[in-house]
Amino acid sequence: MINEEAVYYSRILTETTLSFHIIYATLGVGVPLMIMIAHWVGIKKNDEHYILLARRWTRGFIITVAVGVVTGTAIGLQLSLLWPNFMELAGNVIALPLFMETFAFFFEAIFLGIYLYTWDRFENQRKHLLLLIPVAIGASFSAVFITIVNAFMNAPQGFDLVNGELVNVNPIKAMFNPAMPTKVSHVVGTAYMTSAFVLASIAAFRLLKGSNHIYHKKALFLTMKVGLIFSITSLIVGDLSGKYLAEYQPEKLAAAEWHFETSENAELILFGIMNEEEEIKYALKIPYALSILAHGSPTAEVIGLDQFAEEDRPPLYIHYLFNIMVGIGMLMIVVSLLYIFSRARGWTFTETKPYRWLIVLGGPLAIIAIEAGWWLAEVGRQPWILRGIMRTAEGATTSNDVDLMLLLFCGLYLILGIGSVVVLSRMFRRNPVERELMERKGDVQT
Amino acid sequence: MIINLEIIGIIVLWTFLFGYIIVASIDFGAGFFNAYGIFTKRQHILTKIIQRYLSPVWEVTNVFLVFFFVGMVGFFPSTAFYYGTTLLVPVSIAVILLGIRGSYYAFETYGARSHKGYAFMYGLSGLLLPAALSIVLTISEGGFVSMVNGNPVLDYWALFTSPLTWSIVVLSLSAVLYISAVFLTWYADKANDTPATELLRRYALIWSLPTIITAGGIIYELRSHNAEHYERILSLWWMFLISAVLFIGTVWLLWRRKHYGVAFSLLIGQFAFAFYGYGISHYPYLLYPHLTLYDSFTNEAMAVSLIIAFIAGLALLIPSLYLLLRLFLFNKDYVSGKSDHEH
Numbered sequence: 001m002i003n004e005e006a007v008y009y010s011r012i013l014t015e016t017t018l019s020f021h022i023i024y025a026t027l028g029v030g031v032p033l034m035i036m037i038a039h040w041v042g043i044k045k046n047d048e049h050y051i052l053l054a055r056r057w058t059r060g061f062i063i064t065v066a067v068g069v070v071t072g073t074a075i076g077l078q079l080s081l082l083w084p085n086f087m088e089l090a091g092n093v094i095a096l097p098l099f100m101e102t103f104a105f106f107f108e109a110i111f112l113g114i115y116l117y118t119w120d121r122f123e124n125q126r127k128h129l130l131l132l133i134p135v136a137i138g139a140s141f142s143a144v145f146i147t148i149v150n151a152f153m154n155a156p157q158g159f160d161l162v163n164g165e166l167v168n169v170n171p172i173k174a175m176f177n178p179a180m181p182t183k184v185s186h187v188v189g190t191a192y193m194t195s196a197f198v199l200a201s202i203a204a205f206r207l208l209k210g211s212n213h214i215y216h217k218k219a220l221f222l223t224m225k226v227g228l229i230f231s232i233t234s235l236i237v238g239d240l241s242g243k244y245l246a247e248y249q250p251e252k253l254a255a256a257e258w259h260f261e262t263s264e265n266a267e268l269i270l271f272g273i274m275n276e277e278e279e280i281k282y283a284l285k286i287p288y289a290l291s292i293l294a295h296g297s298p299t300a301e302v303i304g305l306d307q308f309a310e311e312d313r314p315p316l317y318i319h320y321l322f323n324i325m326v327g328i329g330m331l332m333i334v335v336s337l338l339y340i341f342s343r344a345r346g347w348t349f350t351e352t353k354p355y356r357w358l359i360v361l362g363g364p365l366a367i368i369a370i371e372a373g374w375w376l377a378e379v380g381r382q383p384w385i386l387r388g389i390m391r392t393a394e395g396a397t398t399s400n401d402v403d404l405m406l407l408l409f410c411g412l413y414l415i416l417g418i419g420s421v422v423v424l425s426r427m428f429r430r431n432p433v434e435r436e437l438m439e440r441k442g443d444v445q446t
Numbered sequence: 447m448i449i450n451l452e453i454i455g456i457i458v459l460w461t462f463l464f465g466y467i468i469v470a471s472i473d474f475g476a477g478f479f480n481a482y483g484i485f486t487k488r489q490h491i492l493t494k495i496i497q498r499y500l501s502p503v504w505e506v507t508n509v510f511l512v513f514f515f516v517g518m519v520g521f522f523p524s525t526a527f528y529y530g531t532t533l534l535v536p537v538s539i540a541v542i543l544l545g546i547r548g549s550y551y552a553f554e555t556y557g558a559r560s561h562k563g564y565a566f567m568y569g570l571s572g573l574l575l576p577a578a579l580s581i582v583l584t585i586s587e588g589g590f591v592s593m594v595n596g597n598p599v600l601d602y603w604a605l606f607t608s609p610l611t612w613s614i615v616v617l618s619l620s621a622v623l624y625i626s627a628v629f630l631t632w633y634a635d636k637a638n639d640t641p642a643t644e645l646l647r648r649y650a651l652i653w654s655l656p657t658i659i660t661a662g663g664i665i666y667e668l669r670s671h672n673a674e675h676y677e678r679i680l681s682l683w684w685m686f687l688i689s690a691v692l693f694i695g696t697v698w699l700l701w702r703r704k705h706y707g708v709a710f711s712l713l714i715g716q717f718a719f720a721f722y723g724y725g726i727s728h729y730p731y732l733l734y735p736h737l738t739l740y741d742s743f744t745n746e747a748m749a750v751s752l753i754i755a756f757i758a759g760l761a762l763l764i765p766s767l768y769l770l771l772r773l774f775l776f777n778k779d780y781v782s783g784k785s786d787h788e789h
Contacts, residue, residue: 066548080515091519092523095744096748098516105512107762170747398531398597405534409538
């Protein structure tokens with residue numbers, strides 16, 4: 001028995017929760033690494049600016065982590081509340097990484113608490129830095145384990161279904177499914193990338209709004225460097241993801257690229273708009289590029305949507321999501337590469353106002369790319385919740401109260417979203433870098 | 447009862463739930479006393495304790511809960527189907543209340559600006575949460591869930607008109623306030639804050655009575671609601687007797703203003719005996735009469751790997767937790783506010 005209305009609202013509520021949670025989760029994974037790098041550079045160069053950078057980032061980080069904990073608890077419970085049939089099946093096969101994720105987060109939360117409340121309690125700064133390592137490891141591994149669960153939903157393996165019964169369950173094989181390597185590295189890499197560009201965006205904004213302090217310039221240079229490294233790794237992993245899709249989820253790749261007919265020498269369709277008759281307009285067509293993306297060879301055959309029954313095809317609008325994600329990723333590579341390059345060459349155009357505004361824009365854009373990427377991943381898996389095994393509608397709850405819960409949760413996310421922005425901006429506006437540096441200099445001298 | 451994988455799984459989960467109940471009770475109760483203090487102009491006493499003790503650990507507290515429900519779906523996947531479908535409303539409300547508490551910690555203590563309305567919401571959420579969460583235990587007693595077209599459906603009318611529901615709600619509320627007050631009495635005493643100690647000691651004594659009365663009342667009500675469970679409770683009479691003796695010990699020590707630390711350990715013992723006694727007597731049902739440990743259990747391969755992951759995880763966590771407690775809870779300078787911290 002499927003309750004259509006419950007399915008519909010369950011999908012919207014899960015989408016809302018994930019879209020909101022992913023902002024805080026992404027920062028939660030990436031920012032500890034940035035704090036660690038800044039703290040380490042500060043100790044190494046004996047530069048108070050980097051130490052202060054680590055301190056101020058940490059103060060902001062705890063706000064985002066707190067919201068992430070709340071929304072993470074929400075999505076954790078919603079998996080069982082909204083998708084009870086799916087969780088009953090998946091729990092039998094993929095519960096292990098879900099379970100390990102709690103440990104990873106547990107580990108992170110404990111050391112974050114300690115790191116936070118022990119500034120200045122250690123004579124040796126290096127010891128304090130050591131506390132950050134478990135925080136960063138815990139944060140990244142949370143992402144690894146959760147993404148493994150998501151990878152399993154795309155490429156389920158490690159069990160056999162015999163007359164509707166699960167047999168021969170192998171939890172390790174389920175974890176190391178074909179989708180796992182590219183998905184995990186893409187999620188973790190883009191989290192580092194996005195966090196770096198968000199922090200760069202803040203530094204650039206401060207530089208634009210009056211303060212010309214060297215502190216912000218150091219912050220900007222550091223974050224742009226890290227951002228460049230991880231945007232390039234994300235690009236490489238993105239290419240590998242294309243090859244994974246071509247092999248294991250061809251319908252997802254075909255829908256994302258509007259590739260209808262199975263063919264060799266396949267062209268890649270970039271941008272473009274599709275009308276109701278499924279005609280594509282204003283698109284940029286790159287010959288052979290899809291074959292290269294899918295199989296690394298310009299002549300390779302790429303499976304098209306014609307190989308799949310109508311009811312097994314993902315919606316075609318994921319093409320737009322794909323373009324947004326890739327477009328922003330490319331833009332950020334160019335922006336950060338130009339910035340680093342011109343610093344080395346002594347060019348000054350990257351120090352101008354328009355360029356700094358571009359970097360400011362990079363923060364929100366990177367978040368939009370993360371959102372587009374997750375929607376692409378989730379909508380592109382439709383109509384399946386567990387590809388080839390269980391359809392989304394079969395996994396959903398039959399309860400009639402989902403619409404009301406949707407309203408309640410929207411209210412909660414609204415409060416959390418507004419609250420975190422207000423608190424963060426107030427926190428840093430009230431205590432500008434210049435003042436804090438002056439106070440700390442006084443500290444150091446006595 | 448023989449020890450098998452099912453039993454190991456439920457013992458692990460039950461232990462984490464017990465940990466959550468104790469730590470979360472301290473947390474919930476402190477929030478309520480704080481809000482109450484603001485209205486009776488005694489806030490400074492509790493606000494300080496909340497900021498020094500609860501802020502560093504609230505995320506850890508929350509993980510205990512997450513651990514419990516993730517472990518539950520891992521070891522007993524069928525619970526996702528039965529409880530997931532029926533608990534949508536109460537658990538969603540609990541998550542939203544947890545959200546209010548989390549945002550209070552994030553925005554108020556880190557953001558360092560207090561707002562009366564927010565403190566009030568935070569305090570109120572501490573009272574509503576145990577009520578929302580304890581519904582799960584009530585439902586597990588059976589009689590409120592029926593199967594319609596193969597799907598479990600919760601009968602709200604029966605649930606909200608049952609005296610059992612309301613006694614469990616009252617027990618959860620008074621137990622939260624009692625546990626919290628006893629712990630905070632000890633903590634305030636360690637911080638040498640005499641007015642706070644006196645105030646909290648009074649709260650502890652006030653809430654001890656409803657706790658023990660409703661606990662006894664629930665056992666009595668089970669006789670008519672779930673006779674099978676009632677019989678099993680009676681056969682474990684000695685566990686509940688020990689629990690009652692420990693309760694008297696705590697109250698006596700509080701009354702005589704002596705050994706608050708010992709009083710709190712006795713309280714842990716009291717709740718442990720009652721909680722495990724309740725758990726054992728609930729065996730083998732997870733949801734009367736639909737679901738037992740055995741028909742909801744996962745496959746052996748998953749169970750073994752979960753247990754291995756659990757042991758490996760504990761090896762990592764126990765030293766870390768010890769470090770956390772040593773730095774914040776049992777560090778004299780920190781507790782009494784001598785050693786300063788960020789924010």
